[in-house]
Each structure stands twice: as structure tokens, then as C-alpha cells.
Amino acid sequence: MTTPSAPNTPLRIGLLGTGPWARNTQAPALAGHPGVRLSxxxxxxxxxxxxxxxxxGTKAYSAEAGVDELFAASDAVAFALPPDIQAPLAVRAAAAGCHLLMDKPIATTVAGAREVAGAAERAGVASVVFCTLRFAPETARWIGEQAALDGWFTARAQWLGALYAPEAASEYAASPWRREKGGLWDVGPxxxxVLIxxxxxxxxxxxxxxxxDTTHLVLRHTSGASSTVTLGLGAPVAAAGVEIELRGEHGVVTLPEWGDAVGAFHGAVDALTEAVRTGVAHPCDVRFGLRLTELLAEAEARAGAETRADAGPPPAPGV
Structure with a gap:
């Protein structure tokens, strides 16, 4: 559990990462947040x-020594790095006493995610994992409203991106980890x-x-409800879109439109600040990030087994 901080004290948050996500989302959100100083x-x-x-208007750090210097100058750190670079740095940041504002997924291996969760617990630092829909004001409100109701029967979700379509020309398409792991790991979290x-x-x-890179999931939940999920980044532009629909005793409801990523990240910063101030863990913390990693790894293994089954047995030796 974190130690509550002094009220009205700006949280010094350092940013790790300089790519498109950092440039377009994290940096402007941190620099423009009234309760934060970008350290x-x-x-x-x-x-x-x-x-x-x-x-x-802040200081640049680089090279190996620069990471530790930034940790020393910060109360918390935000990550805009590939997950398997993010994870070991988050372990170091937690050991240095920094609270964690992590991108999803927190790692692409269960072992890596466990190391992060363990480091945060040992250090007693607060953490938040930036799953956009949990922090965008419009969708966060909707999730809370639906979670307060019982009687959901089933859900259907589709998140199809067209990142790799030739006409899309997205700067995020150049990400090696995203291309390797696909929509399951990128948009699955x-x-x-939302569903959990x-x-x-x-x-x-x-x-x-x-x-x-599309993956189809069928999930069973503790409430007794089931859900179906389709995830991918390689859809045609005309097929891309996001839909989440719930059906149950109260009828049919669909996820509303939400604003930009900067606004959603602003909400994640608010959540981390509140967790630091109160010492109360946020539901979307690194422990939840670990659970997401476990589910994604299980889904990846099961989808891989289906792929191998479709391919048939390997040829006999010498054939």
C-alpha cells in the first residue's frame, strides 16, 4: 500500500519513451495536467x-544512467515503450520508489508481468495501467453504470483496426512488437x-x-454470462471499427463514443494521483495488468494450438 502524499502537491511524473504514442498522447497530457509536473x-x-x-519545457534524459537519474527526479513514471522493454524498467522504477503509470499490456509474458506486480507490491508504490476505455470519461461512466447492474446474459465485442492496410498510412504500424503480437495483445486489453x-x-x-492477425475469443465469466470477442489490426479500412454490446435483463446497451486519447490519459493520471494521495489501490493497477497478461497468453496458446491443428501433422521423416 502506498503512503499518502501531501495534498495539493504536484506529482512529479517522468516519461519514458519518445515514439508516436509518447509524442501524441502521454507528453501533452502530462505537460497539460494541472496536478502534475512533467519531470x-x-x-x-x-x-x-x-x-x-x-x-x-522539461529536461531530457538518455542512455542507461539517465533512467536512474529520471527516477531520482520523479515521484512517478509513465511509460510509452514496447511492453517487454517497459516491464524490466518498471521493476527498476518501483525499486527506486516511483509510482507506475504503465501502458497496456504491461508485458507479453506472464513471468514479466509477475515481476512487475511483485516489484510494485514489495516497494508499496501505486500503479495504474492505461486501458483507454477505463479512463475516457464517457466510457468510464458507462462501465460503472453497467457494472452496477445484475442480470447480464451475454456480450459481444469487436475491435478491428486497419493499421496495416496500405491506404491507412498509420505511424503506429511501424511498431515491431505490435506487428509480432497482433490485435490480441494490442487491443485485447x-x-x-470493459468486460471484466x-x-x-x-x-x-x-x-x-x-x-x-485476427483472433476470436469465447469467454465465460463468474457472473454466469458469456462473451464473444473479435480482435485484429489487419482488417480492411472499410471493415474497421469498435463495438461492445451487452444484453441482459435490462435490454441491450452499447458502448458510447469516447473522446481523444489525451483526455483518457488525463483520467489515468487523475487515477494514479488519487491512489498516491489516498493509499487506496485502483482496480486497473498492475495486478489487473498481470491478470490481463495471463488471459492473453492463454488465448494466444489456444489460438496457436488451433493453427497447428489446421496445418495437420508434420511430414514423416525423409518425405
Missing amino acids: GVWGRRPEAAEELAAAH HVLS PVLGEVTRVTAAPGPS
Whole structure:
């Protein structure tokens, strides 16, 4: 449990990462938050760190020693890094006494996620995992309203991106980890962060591969409800979109539109600040991030088994 901080004291938050996500979302949200002081920017590329830091009036840090210097100058750190670079740095940050504002997924291995959760628990630091829909004001309110109701029967969710369509020309398409792990790991956390608070913990996962990087999931929840989920980044532009629908005793409800990512990240900063101030853990913390990683790893393994089954047995030796 975290030690409550002094009221009205700006939280010094350092930013790790200088890519498009950091440039477009985290940096402007942190620099513009009234309860936060952006204490610095660290990047693996010194010139990128210098450029992003200068754009927001803060100090640039780079190279190995710079990470620890940023930790020392910060109360908390926000991450805009690939998950398997983020995870070991988060362990170091927690050991240095920094609260954690992590991107999803917190790691792409269960072992890596467990190390982060363990480090945060040992250090007693607060943590928040930035699942966009949990913190965008419009969708956060909707999730809370549906979670307060009983009697949900089933849910259907689709999150299809067109990141790799030639006409999309997205700067996020260049991400190696995203291309390797696909929509399951990139947008799966967003969908699960909606379904679990409303329908309950996932007790059973079935998964099958679809076209391109698409993965189809069937989930069973502790409430007794089931949900079906389709996730992918390689859809045609005309097929892309996000839908989450709940059906139950109260009828049919659908996820509302939400604002921009900067506003949602602002909400995540608010959540971390509140957890630091009160010492009360947020539901979407690194322990929840660990659970998401466990579910995604299980789904990946099950979908992989289906792919191998479709391919048939390997050829006999010498054939």
C-alpha cells in the first residue's frame, strides 16, 4: 500500500519513451495536467528525447544512467515503450520508489508481468495501467453504470483496426512488437478492461485464429454470462471499427463514443494521483495488468494450438 502524499502537491511524473504514442498522447497530457509536473523525458534515442523534452519545457534524459537519474527526479513514471522493454524498467522504477503509470499490456509474458506486480507490491508504490476505455470519461461512466447492474446474459465485442492496410498510412504500424503480437495483445486489453468489471472475472477462455492477425475469443465469466470477442489490426479500412454490446435483463446497451486519447490519459493520471494521495489501490493497477497478461497468453496458446491443428501433422521423416 502506498503512503499518502501531501495534498495539493504536484506529482512529479517522468516519461519514458519518445515514439508516436509518447509524442501524441502521454507528453501533452502530462505537460497539460494541472496536478502534475512533467519531470523529464527519457528515450533510447538521445535526439528524440531532446526534441520531445524541449517541446514541453522539461529536461531530457538518455542512455542507461539517465533512467536512474529520471527516477531520482520523479515521484512517478509513465511509460510509452514496447511492453517487454517497459516491464524490466518498471521493476527498476518501483525499486527506486516511483509510482507506475504503465501502458497496456504491461508485458507479453506472464513471468514479466509477475515481476512487475511483485516489484510494485514489495516497494508499496501505486500503479495504474492505461486501458483507454477505463479512463475516457464517457466510457468510464458507462462501465460503472453497467457494472452496477445484475442480470447480464451475454456480450459481444469487436475491435478491428486497419493499421496495416496500405491506404491507412498509420505511424503506429511501424511498431515491431505490435506487428509480432497482433490485435490480441494490442487491443485485447482494452476490451477485457470493459468486460471484466461488468461481467466478472474470466473463468474459461476459448480462442481461434481468423484472417490476418485476427483472433476470436469465447469467454465465460463468474457472473454466469458469456462473451464473444473479435480482435485484429489487419482488417480492411472499410471493415474497421469498435463495438461492445451487452444484453441482459435490462435490454441491450452499447458502448458510447469516447473522446481523444489525451483526455483518457488525463483520467489515468487523475487515477494514479488519487491512489498516491489516498493509499487506496485502483482496480486497473498492475495486478489487473498481470491478470490481463495471463488471459492473453492463454488465448494466444489456444489460438496457436488451433493453427497447428489446421496445418495437420508434420511430414514423416525423409518425405
